[in-house]
Amino acid sequence: MKRIVSVVLCLILVFALVPSVFAAGLNDVETQIMTALKEKVTVNGKTAYIPTEYVNQAENFFLSYETTDEQGQYVLERIQEGRDLLAAQTTAFISADGSVNLSALSYDVKSQLLDLAVDACAQVGLKLTWANRVITITDAQDSSVVYFSNSAIIKTTGGFDAMTILPWAAAVVVVAGLVAFAFIYRRKMAA
Amino acid sequence: MMEYHCIKNQKKGKLLAYIFTPIAFALIWFLIIILLCNTVFSRALAYGSMVLLDRPPNFSDPVDTLFVPATDESLTALKLDQIEYPQYGSVMGQIEIESIGVATKMMYGDNNKLLKKGAGMYIGSRIPGYGGTCLVSGHNTYPFKNLKNIQIGDIIKVTTTYGVYQYEVYKTDVRPDSDKTAYDLNTDEQLLVLYTCFWVNTPIGNVKERFFAYSRMVSGPVLIH
Structure with a gap:
């Protein structure tokens, strides 16, 4: 503007x-x-x-x-x-x-x-x-x-590559699984 | 009282452990599978929709992909009234960089839709041969995945509908997207500037840095009024 x-x-x-x-x-x-x-x-x-x-x-x-x-x-x-x-x-x-x-x-x-x-x-x-x-x-x-x-001259040119995120996705799955396991285990032990 | 709280906590714990946590975990799995298998799902949906069609399909692509490349590489000058000026959304050329294995369409315009089709020329810059900077962008997955490997001295070939141009890379740089000194739209020199997001090959698409490759025209027809 x-x-x-x-x-x-x-x-x-x-x-x-x-x-x-x-x-x-x-x-x-x-x-x-x-x-x-x-x-x-x-x-x-x-x-x-x-x-x-x-x-x-x-x-x-x-x-x-x-x-x-x-x-x-x-x-x-x-x-x-x-x-x-x-x-x-x-x-x-x-x-x-x-x-x-x-x-x-x-x-x-x-x-x-x-x-x-x-x-x-x-x-x-x-x-x-x-x-x-x-x-x-x-x-x-x-x-x-x-x-x-009159939009920005330099554009966003970062792409989304499924193969590239695979290791990251795998890491997220592992972490989520570990967190869930730890949570349930802790609850069981507390009970 | 203590016993009551103990029982209550146990029930809460069971609810969390056996209902909410598995649901959350399942949702995470679901999202990840969707992300990873998006291309497979979309293809399956496309096949399925073709089988279940109840009206004739519409194959028209709003983006003009018809492109007739120029073939005469000996031209040194062309009058402007002899060429067909590119229209927004059309394929105006082909970019080839043999040294890094880049071959892509070049669109006239660089909105999100056009950048999915190939490289896009900013319409506030100049077409090849006119004089001035031709500013071209491309995604760091396709088509400029290997742009970061370009070296000084590499040749960039741009084949348009009116002429064949060759540019020689003289500089590369990484600059923030907000840096207006990264390109010069005022110059009369015949330049081609390619850029893409940096870091390349990252799952994070929206980064602040851009990788620029600057090149000067070494051959091709100059456009004259």
Whole structure:
């Protein structure tokens, strides 16, 4: 949630599109959008930026879909709206590392940004959902197709191998058996 | 009074010894058998459900496993509009590391479901050849069980739908999963970073450390706009 502003800004900018033609490569308006996304925002002497992993996800999206000039201009206008909204804030919401401290923004500002993002996504056939501080944008028809997520970059990659746990399971069985035996034996002796 | 307490304790002891303890022990056994024989049970259930089917089976797999590998290893450059950009959930490539016996599908995306199918590329990183880091994860049981044995100088071959790439390992490291300096998503250098949970071959899947293998591209088509 701490980075939700930059996430939402990125979402508004990037996903106010209609996925139309499947084509790799960036056209002119997409290149302009990527340039705008990579620009830093300075507010009250502090500089904020959209994290690289979010920008990359946006670029990967653009590389797979063709954006019309009209759509691209809409996105660029939303970029400016987002910048203006942040620039108008008087509270210090930018951390030392350039990330946005969401808790420093008012509920009203956060709501505005989120509403914009949800609306933009809905208009272009995308669905924005959030749960447990994770924002996900998927295809509205197929939620298994993910275009964006702010979940952890490094995933849990530990597997469960039955053969590997065999010695451990055997040890548990032995210990459980010994404990049960000791308990019953002790009771019998006490009686 | 003493006799009464003695009898009461004896009854309690008998209840514990002959009822609760055996039940607890039986439950432990049951859980262990389930864990160990899960693969056998699931197969038996699958066969059983096939026999008892009352409607046509649905063999469609939501994960796109159709993969047509590129074969031309002599390409040095490709225009982006000549390639089919991978779609989330699809098989985008094949990873082979001959030196440690790794051969696995590479999925575009790295959610839990996709990581069960093979290695998964993080969609906030770059596809091979585009420039930048391609960050790929895999489970430490399959497919990256032997990743910890990779050596500097080993070659990683990545065959995508658009090109065949070779990367040479230049570094390995073990870092916490929260360490953001373990990878660089800002670089323009053509890098491939594979990682998996460390300790490998442990019954505990959710560990904090990751084993990283860093490699640089040595051959393959550069993707140009």
